[in-house]
Structure formats: structure tokens, C-alpha cells
Amino acid sequence: MNRLEALRNEVAWANKMLPAAGLVTMHSGNASGIDRESGILVIKPSGMDYDRITPENLVAVNLSDGSEIDSDLRPSVDLPHHLFLYRNDPSIGGVIHTHSNHATAFATVGQSIPCALTAIADEFGGEIPCTPYVDNEDEHIGEAILEYRKRAPAILLGNHGVFAWGANVRSALKAAVMVEDVAKTLLLARQLGDPQPIPPEEAEKWYDRYHNRYGQNG
Numbered sequence: 604m605n606r607l608e609a610l611r612n613e614v615a616w617a618n619k620m621l622p623a624a625g626l627v628t629m630h631s632g633n634a635s636g637i638d639r640e641s642g643i644l645v646i647k648p649s650g651m652d653y654d655r656i657t658p659e660n661l662v663a664v665n666l667s668d669g670s671e672i673d674s675d676l677r678p679s680v681d682l683p684h685h686l687f688l689y690r691n692d693p694s695i696g697g698v699i700h701t702h703s704n705h706a707t708a709f710a711t712v713g714q715s716i717p718c719a720l721t722a723i724a725d726e727f728g729g730e731i732p733c734t735p736y737v738d739n740e741d742e743h744i745g746e747a748i749l750e751y752r753k754r755a756p757a758i759l760l761g762n763h764g765v766f767a768w769g770a771n772v773r774s775a776l777k778a779a780v781m782v783e784d785v786a787k788t789l790l791l792a793r794q795l796g797d798p799q800p801i802p803p804e805e806a807e808k809w810y811d812r813y814h815n816r817y818g819q820n821g
Contacts, residue, residue, distance in 0.1 A: 607643060610636050611658035613772045614645045617699065618661075622653045624780050626701040632764075633679040636697045636772040637689050642666040646685060648676040666690065680739075687745025688768060697772035699779040702764035705786035709733060710759040716786055719798035724809035725817075726781045727755035736761040757782045 604612075617634040621627045630653065635646035645661040662678040664671055669686055671678060679685075685698045709716055716731040718724055723731070730753065737747040737760065748766055752758050756778045757767035765782050769775035792798045801809075 606638050607641065607645075607663070608658070610638050610772075611645055611661055614647075614661055614697075615656055615658040617697070617772045617776045618647050618656050619653055620776055621699070621701060621779075624776075624783075626699075626703040626779055626783055627653070628702075632699075632701040633681055633685075634697070634699050634772065634776065635679075635682075635685045636775075637666065637695075639693070639696070643672065644685065644689060646678050646682055648674075649679050651676075681744075683742060684744045684748070684766070687742045688748065688766075691745070691749060692768075694770060695768045695775075696770045697768060697775035699767045699775045700764065701767075701779055701783070703779070703783035703786075705790055706731075706759060706765045706782045707763070708790060709786055710761055710763055710765070713761045715759065716782070716789060717798060717800050718803075718806050719789060719792070719800050720785055721801070721809050722781065722788075723785050724801055724806035725813035726778065727757065728810040729754055729803065729806055731755045731757055731759060731782060731785075733759035734761050736763070 614636040621632050630650050633647040635644050637644040643663055645663050648662050662674045662676050681700050688695055688698055710733055715733045718730045732751050732753050734747040734751040737743045748758050756769050767775050767778035769778055789798050
């Protein structure tokens, strides 16, 4: 299996995981991944139900000019935002977009998700920021993401939803899942009282342990 075939398999899997993880309904949302060596990314076809997605019907696109490669299907309408992120941050290997309910509830009221859980400190190293409302013309969404993002590999788009990214498709998916999970917990916590933010120096301890000493090597 060559690199592009492996990438297609990974992106198809990630797209199918979006409804399985409760992050999307019907055909909203999308996942993409890029092969940096060839400059080719693959992304969900526009408006396609997730149960129809296969590695073969993902749309391949040239990073340089955004042209489609040997496909009769149109790519996701969010392709320009994915392209903008890949072009402007070479560390990104996968991008996920969702409208997951609890995280989007924060975006609806223009609120960042505060770092009030050790799980947030672990994965994100601080709050998950929220941009102001931005329209979907040209590169406005991508520009807003880069302007308002912090260390977290995810951001809320005001009145819209969630973008998450990572060094590869799996890490981007993990970030998207974690955004929704912690958003749900904090909304539940607000029914009991005011969530208490973790001091930045304490969040740094959790982030360092999680990213440098947690899990297995290799």
C-alpha cells in the first residue's frame, strides 16, 4: 500500500468516526488529511452521507492550486478552510470540522471553553478559544482560526461549530472528540455552580506530563 492509499484509508475512517462519536448528524462536517511529500490532500465529498464514504470516493486535491485530481465528485464546501490551514501551518497533517452539540453551544454564545478540567489541560494546554462570528467567504474562516487560536489544536467558530487539527488525521480526530467531551462536562458543571479554572502554572504541569511522559514510546 502506498502513502496516498494509506491516507485515503485513514481519512475515510476518520470521516466515519464523526457520526460514530456523535460529532455530526446527516452529512454535516468533514475530515481531511494531507500527504506533505506529494502536496495532495484528500477530503470528504460535498453533501455525502457518511455511510457512503469509501477510501476511493474521497476527493483528492492539489495543495498548491486547489485543483481536484481525477474525481467526478465535488469536494466539501469547507475545502478552502482546510487548504488555508494546510498552507499556513506546515505542522498540520489532518483537519476535522464538526458542529458537535455541546461545543457548538459555547460557540453559539461566543464563549471560549475555559481550562477548568485536567483533561483540558492535558490535551489543550489551556482554554479552547472562540472566534467572533465570521462569514464563509474567501479565506475568512481560515484567517480567523489563525488569528484567534492559542496552543490548543482546536477552536470554536462563533455561531458555527468546531475546527480541530493535528499532526495527522488521528490526532485531529482525537482533538475534535475531546472538545465535545469537555464541553459537555462543563455544561453539566454549570448546573451545579461556576466551573473553577485551573491556574496556568498548574495547567502547564498537566500538559507537560501528558505530552512528554504519558503513553508508550514508538
